[in-house]
Amino acid sequence: MIRSRHVVVACLLGASAVAAAQAEFAAQWPLAPDDPSASAYRVELTPEIYARVWSPALRDVVVVDGDGRPVPAAFVAEPAARAAATRRELPWFPLPGDVGNRDGDIAAISEIDADGSLRRVQFRAPGGEAAGAVLVDASALDAPVTALALRWDETQPPFEQAYRVEASDDLRQWRGVNDEVRVLDLRRDAQRLVERRIALPGPVDARYLRLTPLRAATVPLRLQAVEAELAPAQEPVAWHWQVPAPQPADARGALVYRTDGRFPVERIDIALAGNGTGRWTLERRDADDGPWRIVASDHVVFQAGAGADVRRAPPLALSAPVRDRQWRLTPATPSHGAPPTLRLGYRPETLVFVAEGRPPYALQAGSARAARTDAPVAPLLDALRAQHGPAWRPAAAVPGAMTPLAGEAALQPAPQPRDWKTWTLWGVLLLGVLVVGGFALSLLRGRTAA
Incomplete structure (x- = not known):
């Protein structure tokens, strides 16, 4: 019997605490999760929620569990959406292997169209010289290049070659991009090691690229195609x-x-x-x-x-x-x-919360008295992103129909608490004045009687 009374008292105390918490907020929205088994959720604020917010810093936006208790939450900036990287095959032309040691003026031996694209590069290898260098025409691209990928004949003998990468806009003046990059195609028994991709240190926006071998090739490269990997474009903002x-x-x-x-x-x-x-x-x-x-x-x-x-x-x-x-x-x-x-x-902001406590979850907003304490949500998101991949995002939780709580009363600041310490000091001071006055009055009466 005593135990059941304790349970009833605990339930009443919990219900009163939840009611007191609800009385501090203007409204509430139930949250419908896309994935009920997720460990973290994101809520995009709606115009209806913004209309109820009182705090300029959005401190009066919280998420509560099924028992009405706040769960760890914080506003997190959504990563900018980026399109997938694309590849485009580019025209390429053979050049002498020592072109980098010459005057570097390729325009004199080239035919260039009005749009800047190369039509022809006149190159004749004297004495059977191998065309070790490669000129890449990137004038038709509308985005910077982040990497190049070489494709050679499948009958290519094993090789390893180091190149210097340079860029130019006029085929005369060249600037360095990468001092040394390597491509290779090595075989041992049934094993094969291939590296075709040439990563650039950063996006390169240039009309032309040049690959110059750092040493004479022992095996000529039977190059078939050159592809450019373009910097992914940022998706336009949905305002x-x-x-x-x-x-x-x-x-x-x-x-x-x-x-x-x-x-x-x-x-x-x-x-x-x-x-x-x-x-x-x-x-x-x-x-x-x-x-x-x-x-x-x-x-x-x-x-x-x-x-x-x-x-x-x-x-x-x-x-x-x-x-x-x-x-x-x-x-x-x-x-x-x-x-x-x-x-x-x-851009609507996103509140991320941890699925702590029991569902269903709800979002409460609009309070001049209550304030959310931001939880360390970012480290948890980083750990989940490392586990599930960089494209991972918390599951969505969509706000439902609004339910009024305390309404406009929650937007009224709490009355200033009385400074009882000051009042007590003033009371003691007045009491002291009365005591001194009483002593003085008794002395005066004693002298009058004498």
Whole structure:
């Protein structure tokens, strides 16, 4: 009987603790995991979540387990998405093996098209000289080269050769890229060791590349093709846009736009209602009583054309994300007609949490009292990425429908606690004054009686 009472008391205490924690947040979203067996999850914040956040640093965004207890979580920057590296076969031309020791002017013996591509390289090997050097035409590439791959005949006798790699844009002036690289094709019994790839120390953006042997080849290389490995292009950023409505303009024509959330704004696009051009000053602030801070002064905004042929000023890029809720546009000269459209671009942030405790998990946001303590999530992610490969990412957990908790009451700062120490000191001081006053009054009465 006593044991059951203890269990009931523990359950009541736990329920009261969960209720108290929920009373500190404005709203809650259930999280639906893609993989229920995952050890870590990522949550992409939605506009609805941003609209409930109170802290400028997003400290009031937490994840709780099925018992309402916070789990380790932290905001982690998503790695930039990159396309897979591509290979392209390039035209190549044989050169004398000692071309690097000559004047280096290959343009004099070459035919070059108007676009810079090589049509022909006139080379005749005197006295049966082997064409040990290779000229690679990379003028048609639209991305830097990170590596070269040589392909030779399968009947190629075993060999090992070291090359010096150089680059040029005019076939006259050459700059060093790599002092020594090696390719080889060695055999021993049924075993074979092949190295075809020539890794460059960094992306090389040049029209032409030259491979010059560092020593005379004992076995001529029966080269068949040269491939260039191109630097992977970074995927374009998928910007999300907020379009706040302007308030009526003041006497100067200034327009104030208010957002409904703490979005991490990085791009600002100002679109005119029609053809036109003008200079504007863009400012920002977080609250009505805050000072305006200049974002861009004398910023030129223009627009001409319509539909697919429209030409507009490019979006303004900020050096760091800004979470202020108010933006103001002031024209240099009075602007007539419809107000411009202000579009605020941002990239949704990702909160990563560890699957600690029992599911289901939920995200809570919006509190002027509670604050999340960032957990050391990065080392765990590094360990999981080392185990599963560099492309590994935490499983996704998608926020569901919002459930109100404490609402607007959670966004009110907690009342300042009373300074009982100061009050106690003042009380002791007053008590001392009363005691001294009492002694003085008793002395006066004694003298009067005497």
